[in-house]
Amino acid sequence: xxxxxxxxxxxxxxxxxxxxxxxxxxxxxxxxxxxxxxxxxxxxxxxxxxxxxxxxxxxxxxxxxxxxxxxxxxxxxxxxxxxxxxxxxxxxxxxxxxxxxxxxxxxxxxxxxxxxxxxxxxxxxxxxx
Amino acid sequence: xxxxxxxxxxxxxxxxxxxxxxxxxxxxxxxxxxxxxxxxxxxxxxxxxxxxxxxxxxxxxxxxxxxxxxxxxxxxxxxxxxxxxxxxxxxxxxxxxxxxxxxxxxxxxxxxxxxxxxxxxxxxxxxxxxxxxxxxxxxxxxxxxxxxxxxxxxxxxxxxxxxxxxxxxxxxxxxxxxxxxxxxxxxxxxxxxxxxxxxxxxxxxxxxxxxxxxxxxxxxxxxxxxxxxxxxxxxxxxxxxxxxxxxxxxxxxxxxxxxxxxxxxxxxxxxxxxxxxxxxxxxxxxxxxxxxxxxxxxxxxxxxxxxxxxxxxxxxxxxxxxxxxxxxxxxxxxxxxxxxxxxxxxxxxxxxxxxxxxxxxxxxxxxxxxxxxxxxxxxxxx
Numbered sequence: 370x371x372x373x374x375x376x377x378x379x380x381x382x383x384x385x386x387x388x389x390x391x392x393x394x395x396x397x398x399x400x401x402x403x404x405x406x407x408x409x410x411x412x413x414x415x416x417x418x419x420x421x422x423x424x425x426x427x428x429x430x431x432x433x434x435x436x437x438x439x440x441x442x443x444x445x446x447x448x449x450x451x452x453x454x455x456x457x458x459x460x461x462x463x464x465x466x467x468x469x470x471x472x473x474x475x476x477x478x479x480x481x482x483x484x485x486x487x488x489x490x491x492x493x494x495x496x497x498x
Numbered sequence: 499x500x501x502x503x504x505x506x507x508x509x510x511x512x513x514x515x516x517x518x519x520x521x522x523x524x525x526x527x528x529x530x531x532x533x534x535x536x537x538x539x540x541x542x543x544x545x546x547x548x549x550x551x552x553x554x555x556x557x558x559x560x561x562x563x564x565x566x567x568x569x570x571x572x573x574x575x576x577x578x579x580x581x582x583x584x585x586x587x588x589x590x591x592x593x594x595x596x597x598x599x600x601x602x603x604x605x606x607x608x609x610x611x612x613x614x615x616x617x618x619x620x621x622x623x624x625x626x627x628x629x630x631x632x633x634x635x636x637x638x639x640x641x642x643x644x645x646x647x648x649x650x651x652x653x654x655x656x657x658x659x660x661x662x663x664x665x666x667x668x669x670x671x672x673x674x675x676x677x678x679x680x681x682x683x684x685x686x687x688x689x690x691x692x693x694x695x696x697x698x699x700x701x702x703x704x705x706x707x708x709x710x711x712x713x714x715x716x717x718x719x720x721x722x723x724x725x726x727x728x729x730x731x732x733x734x735x736x737x738x739x740x741x742x743x744x745x746x747x748x749x750x751x752x753x754x755x756x757x758x759x760x761x762x763x764x765x766x767x768x769x770x771x772x773x774x775x776x777x778x779x780x781x782x783x784x785x786x787x788x789x790x791x792x793x794x795x796x797x798x799x800x801x802x803x804x805x806x807x808x809x810x811x812x813x814x815x816x817x818x819x820x821x822x823x824x825x826x827x828x829x830x831x832x833x834x835x836x837x838x839x840x841x842x843x844x845x846x847x848x849x850x851x852x853x854x855x856x857x858x859x860x861x862x863x864x865x866x867x868x869x870x871x872x873x874x875x876x877x878x879x880x
Contacts, residue, residue, distance in 0.1 A: 381658040388670055423650065452653040456704070457711045472758070473657040474693045477664045 370394045371416035371489050376406040376432065377450065378424040382473070386419060389478045390485070403427030407435055417446045417489055420467070422458050430461055439466035446488045450476075527629040528608075531615075534622050536561045536582055548630055550601030561626075566599040570607075570708070585612040586621050595631065607635045642707035649700040653693070660689045687732075698831050701762070702814075705838035712756045712842055714867040719753055719760070719792060720745035723783050726764045730772060737777045741768065745785040753792050754866045759839050766832045767796040767859050773828070775800035775856070791845075791862040802853035811849065812837045836861075843867060 373395045377383040383399050390397050398413045400406035404427040406418070422429035429449065438447055449462045449470040459470050468488055471481070509517065522529060528545035532538055541556045549556070549565060556564060561582060567575040577583055581592040591613040597605040610628040614621040666674060667682045674682065704710040720743065727734075727741050734741050745751060753760075764783070771781040779799040786793050803811060807818045815830040840847050844864045851857035 379654055379658065382654075382661060385658070385661045385665060388665065392670065452650055452657060457709065460711045460713050463713060474653050474660060474689075474696075478661060478668055478670070479664075 372396045374398045374415040374418045376400045377421040378402055393482045403432030406432055419448050419450050422451045433465040527627045530626045532561050532624050568597045581610050581612040582624050585614045585624055589614055607631045642703045645703040649696045652696050656689055698835055702835055710842050714754045716752055716754050717757050719751040719785050722761050723764055726768055730769055734772050739772050739775055739779045741781045743783045751785050755843050763836050763839050766836045770832055771796050771798035793862045795858050795860045797858040799856045802855055802857055803851040804853050
């Protein structure tokens with residue numbers, strides 16, 4: 370099963386995603402901001418990163434720049450998980466190589482697992498999540 | 499021009515000119531007068547101060563060249579689009595907001611009002627009054643930022659409420675009894691409604707501050723509509739309303755536009771149709787092609803919109819009196835939002851409605867979103 374890194378500053382949500390993804394059989398690592406994520410990536414090789422945008426210390430966009438997703442890790446799928454739909458930040462995340470964007474407060478757990486499975490299979494969103 | 503009665507004019511010509519000069523100079527906003535060719539004939543001290551030119555530098559110059567008007571993205575506004583040109587062409591007063599480039603190169607936001615001076619049915623000049631609206635713009639920006647931030651902060655705990663309720667319902671923490679499941683569905687339903695409200699607020703703020711981002715992607719409209727139908731199935735079932743989708747083209751309807759915005763538009767129209775239709779009614783979504791555009795219509799067999807209210811439907815906080823009595827939930831923001839979102843995608847919306855029979859909303863979208871094309875002006879009928 371695939372490796373997933375969760376980068377989300379809200380402890381409750383981070384924990385919830387971990388429960389959902391672990392029970393779907395994935396190996397999960399958690400980070401609570403972009404800097405922690407970069408640190409975790411030294412010892413963890415993810416297939417997919419579930420990334421929040423608005424976080425303290427280092428936000429999602431800055432993380433994507435530092436991680437150099439587009440050039441250094443083109444095979445890693447980054448799923449933006451945010452509450453800022455239709456915002457310039459989401460457009461910027463796509464420019465930095467993000468694979469998909471889903472809206473936290475719209476997404477039920479079973480949908481999250483489905484979207485992750487679909488993304489890992491290499492599918493871009495054809496329909497909204 | 500009718501002759502003025504002799505009693506009113508006891509001033510000499512020189513005195514009259516001096517008085518007119520004093521009136522012009524004393525205008526509290528910046529004022530510039532031009533001849534019929536747009537050459538500056540007079541400026542007041544506020545204009546001189548605001549633009550940073552001296553009076554000598556301005557008077558005698560061709561106004562549109564001397565005072566450069568630009569958009570918020572610092573793109574010069576064409577002569578034909580300048581308010582002064584429009585005022586000359588239409589013979590009417592024109593009020594607009596734009597940016598003026600000062601002598602030192604800095605751009606200032608201004609609210610401009612130009613009136614042609616008409617003598618003998620011909621324009622003999624124009625008078626333009628403008629003022630610096632930096633402060634208003636700043637307040638507006640702060641307001642938008644505040645709403646945006648507040649909405650985002652509201653959503654974070656809401657996401658937790660919703661995620662954990664779903665997890666309980668889906669059995670992540672053990673099997674629930676039917677009564678527990680029912681309560682969880684109520685919690686989820688309420689958090690969904692709250693989420694929609696926040697979403698509406700956030701989007702309206704973004705539209706009004708020009709901060710809405712469009713991410714165009716190829717998508718199949720019938721699939722988006724189908725998803726909306728699935729998501730609104732509970733709402734429709736509650737009122738025993740059938741929601742049908744007509745999309746005849748077997749190849750489907752592909753457009754390049756923003757998926758989430760399109761989904762929000764369709765969701766708003768369909769949920770409105772369901773809410774404002776009596777039980778056992780029908781809602782039909784019809785997707786078709788109209789020239790080089792995609793057309794979607796949403797029809798219902800609902801209460802309809804009273805004739806008197808037809809031109810207010812897309813205004814903020816509008817709710818028709820016939821539905822306020824029946825359906826209390828509603829903010830009057832939905833259609834205002836839909837119209838704003840559509841304009842950001844380069845589309846337009848209109849409707850037909852007969853009270854007591856039903857309503858059909860139509861919208862068109864360009865098949866390929868063009869980021870360079872500004873949103874069309876407010877649209878009426880087709």
